[in-house]
Amino acid sequence: MRLRYAAVVKAIHGALVHTGAGFEPDLCVLVEGDRIAGIVPPREVPPEAEVDDWGHAAIVPGTVNSHGHAFQNLLKGFSDDLPFESWRDDVLYPFSDRLDGDAIYAGALFAFAEALLAGATTTVDFFYLHDSSNANAERVIEAAKDIGIRLVLARALYDPDAPTKAPARYREPARDAAQRCRDLAEDYLDDPLVHVQPAPHSLHAASPETIRIALELAESLDTPCHLHLAEAAYERAQIEERYGATPVRLLHREGLLNDRLVAIHSVWVDDEELDLLAASGAGIVHCPGANAFLGDGMARVPEMLARGIRVALGPDGGCANNRQSVFDEMRQATLVAKAQAKDGSALDAMTAFRLGTEAGADLLGLPAGRLAAGAFADLVGLDSHDLSLQPPGQLERHIVHSMQPTAIANVMVGGRVVVRDHHLTTIRNGEIRKRVAEATAGWSRPGI
Numbered sequence: 001m002r003l004r005y006a007a008v009v010k011a012i013h014g015a016l017v018h019t020g021a022g023f024e025p026d027l028c029v030l031v032e033g034d035r036i037a038g039i040v041p042p043r044e045v046p047p048e049a050e051v052d053d054w055g056h057a058a059i060v061p062g063t064v065n066s067h068g069h070a071f072q073n074l075l076k077g078f079s080d081d082l083p084f085e086s087w088r089d090d091v092l093y094p095f096s097d098r099l100d101g102d103a104i105y106a107g108a109l110f111a112f113a114e115a116l117l118a119g120a121t122t123t124v125d126f127f128y129l130h131d132s133s134n135a136n137a138e139r140v141i142e143a144a145k146d147i148g149i150r151l152v153l154a155r156a157l158y159d160p161d162a163p164t165k166a167p168a169r170y171r172e173p174a175r176d177a178a179q180r181c182r183d184l185a186e187d188y189l190d191d192p193l194v195h196v197q198p199a200p201h202s203l204h205a206a207s208p209e210t211i212r213i214a215l216e217l218a219e220s221l222d223t224p225c226h227l228h229l230a231e232a233a234y235e236r237a238q239i240e241e242r243y244g245a246t247p248v249r250l251l252h253r254e255g256l257l258n259d260r261l262v263a264i265h266s267v268w269v270d271d272e273e274l275d276l277l278a279a280s281g282a283g284i285v286h287c288p289g290a291n292a293f294l295g296d297g298m299a300r301v302p303e304m305l306a307r308g309i310r311v312a313l314g315p316d317g318g319c320a321n322n323r324q325s326v327f328d329e330m331r332q333a334t335l336v337a338k339a340q341a342k343d344g345s346a347l348d349a350m351t352a353f354r355l356g357t358e359a360g361a362d363l364l365g366l367p368a369g370r371l372a373a374g375a376f377a378d379l380v381g382l383d384s385h386d387l388s389l390q391p392p393g394q395l396e397r398h399i400v401h402s403m404q405p406t407a408i409a410n411v412m413v414g415g416r417v418v419v420r421d422h423h424l425t426t427i428r429n430g431e432i433r434k435r436v437a438e439a440t441a442g443w444s445r446p447g448i
């Protein structure tokens with residue numbers, strides 16, 4: 001029996017479609033507006049639908065980047081292979097002070113282009129170059145809308161008196177930052193592509209009081225609240241010295257651990273702190289590529305999952321990983337988990353795929369990351385004939401362990417095809433390259 005749809009505009013046909021239970025052959029994803037209306041065999045496609053045949057594609061949900069800093073894509077190469085303090089104090093802080101609105105726009109286009117071409121349909125930009133306004137955040141949003149990616153603008157709160165060498169442009173009184181975050185969230189309330197969420201920077205840059213203000217805002221906006229947490233050993237020691245408690249224990253003591261909290265990294269946490277995180281319902285974004293690149297150490301994901309902690313994946317900033325690919329993070333997550341545990345079964349491909357898709361969307365509070373009626377029509381068409389996806393029959397494992405970018409052919413965000421046959425449909429590569437060259441003209445690695 002054919003169902004009736006109010007306004008089905010598209011039926012995307014794939015040789016294989018990931019339905020949650022695995023891949024099923026010869027199906028169509030029906031797209032109504034920006035949502036998936038259903039998944040049906042070709043014979044059940046309504047006659048009025050416009051069929052877009054993706055041939056031998058294996059259609060999977062778009063991946064979800066749960067943590068990143070788009071402007072950092074401009075800093076790639078300038079900070080590679082440095083110890084963390086030098087990466088931060090000699091490159092991140094001074095270089096990020098050079099970026100005007102056009103450069104921020106260019107960096108965002110660059111990062112979002114890379115993400116889309118790598119199959120990420122949702123990306124978080126944890127953004128802190130504010131200059132005491134929302135004007136720069138608006139340029140990031142403009143870039144996301146121009147290129148067609150789904151954006152979570154995690155608007156940072158960074159204290160004026162934070163004891164770091166960070167530029168003044170990061171810093172605002174917490175109440176001002178919270179009000180600006182609220183204003184921005186309200187401005188984009190009706191925009192299905194833009195989601196604004198509060199993000200106190202970290203315990204080294206935001207006081208417990210600032211984090212409390214951000215959590216209250218998240219409660220009133222009904223969103224998650226992002227926080228870098230226990231990323232590096234130095235930070236754990238610094239927080240312990242300043243507050244007499246380790247990062248997670250401090251949050252617990254202050255009543256700041258709850259299920260709105262999205263804790264980024266959480267590398268330097270002991271067993272008891274993992275128990276506290278689990279009991280609170282807080283989620284964690286695992287960034288294996290960035291943690292390895294910066295020499296931070298590595299989060300213990302299998303132990304988090306065993307405790308029932310919600311875990312998602314993030315590439316983090318462009319100069320802290322240098323690849324904006326969630327598929328790449330899935331692979332790294334399984335590899336490091338196996339290496340840590342000295343056990344090849346420590347984290348399997350299907351679990352890693354779930355962390356990079358539906359678990360990420362759930363953590364961000366978005367109906368995405370899965371191919372199901374009602375979810376955003378965010379799809380990726382993988383070329384099932386690509387050699388990196390052979391031999392046939394093991395596609396779910398290949399996607400995580402062996403897939404190369406050559407397999408990522410088509411990408412749809414909110415019902416709009418933004419990558420077709422490996423090319424962006426919205427902006428030319430040459431335009432992005434030109435803007436990136438302009439933004440970084442005259443830069444060189446600092447002499448260290």
Ligand SMILES: [Zn+2]
Binds near residue numbers: 068069228264316317
């Ligand atoms: Zn970060």
